[in-house]
Amino acid sequence: MYHTALLFQPIHALDFPKVSSYLAALSKEKKSRHFPDTLCPDLHIYPLYDKYGIIIMLRRTRLKDSNRANSNGRGVEVDSQGIYYHAIEIRLNPKVLIQENEYVKVARASDYNDIRGQFKKVLKPIQKLFEGNPSHEIYRFNELSEYQVKRFDYCINIRTELHEVYMGLIKRADVPARFIVMSELDEKTGRRKSYDQSFYLQTKKHSVGINFYNKQYQMYKDFEDYERLEDACNIIRLEIQCLAGKTNSMKQKHEWKYRDFINFANDDISRKMIYDYYEKTVGFEDYYTLEEAKRRVLSFKVHRNKTKAKIVEVLELVNQKRSIHKARLEYSDELSDKKAVTEFNSVIKIIKKSGTNPVTIPVNWGYSHIPNLVEEMDKEFTQLLRVV
Structure with a gap:
């Protein structure tokens, strides 16, 4: 059971401007704006397919000099200014992709073929533009299997009429070693405070996140005009966010050749991951x-x-x-x-x-x-x- 995934595919430095121009043209055609990320200037965001649960991002990141020895890979450019890495990244909500406007239910391993087919269909216009022009590399931008996973969120909806009571108890739960409680700035006091209606932990090296939160509160906050807010009623969502460090370690642990989406979209792995981190925080006791x-x-x-x-x-x-x-x-x-x-x-x-x-x-x-x-x-x- 899973929700958000962050995918990436390296792009040859000389092909990067072409991809950028094609995405800009498609955005203009669909009357969709595109813009640099305010928090990460290395990213440029194209939300032209956001109604399908797909946000496209182009990354151009200057690498540290310590990475010079590994600077011959695909997507890497070396010039007088330094070493740059280029890639297309996709933030994917797989459930929305196969079921329009579905922000409450979660995806399962059995949904993979539908996700792959819809992914291919939605991103076909980008692929067609690129196939009609010469490039330095061969790309399959609308093939899910061509992307590697950078982040993968396992999750479950826990239903209970006592969701407010349980959130009060969960916020008193344990914080495992190497984790810290995440916080936000209180605009009134200017101090850091824990998130409202959420118990959010993350490792100090930002490899794993554990987030318990009131789903209806989150939906109302992020999608105030959502037509079916009642669908999220009485739900506590638990998410185990596997970030870059964790997805790498999972690849090594399971001896996968690549960090393919299909490897992560596994119900057994999902269930074990959710129960393991639930036990480390809340525990199984009454x-x-x-x-x-x-x-x-x-x-x-x-x-x-x-x-x-x-x-x-x-x-x-x-x-x-x-x-x-x-x-x-x-x-x-x-x-x-x-x-x-x-x-x-x-x-x-x-x-x-x-x-x-x-x-x-x-x-x-x-x-x-x-x-x-x-x-x-x-x-x-x-x-x-x-x-x-």
């Missing part, structure tokens, strides 16, 4: 109030008095800090005390072994027990993989 969590953990097995005291201390700290991660920071003096980090993690494991989530339900929420969302995830996977 939620209880603080007092009930203490009772359950302490009665699960015989612990030494010292261990019992640590269990109570950690549960109370997580409850007080409203976050496993913030509690760990407090317990270990901002992670500087490695022995304390190990001790805290060991206690968290003991708590989880009892089937109790270290995140506890605030008493004023009015719930004594809230089941883990993993059962709803199981139902969604079963529905998506069901053979009709």
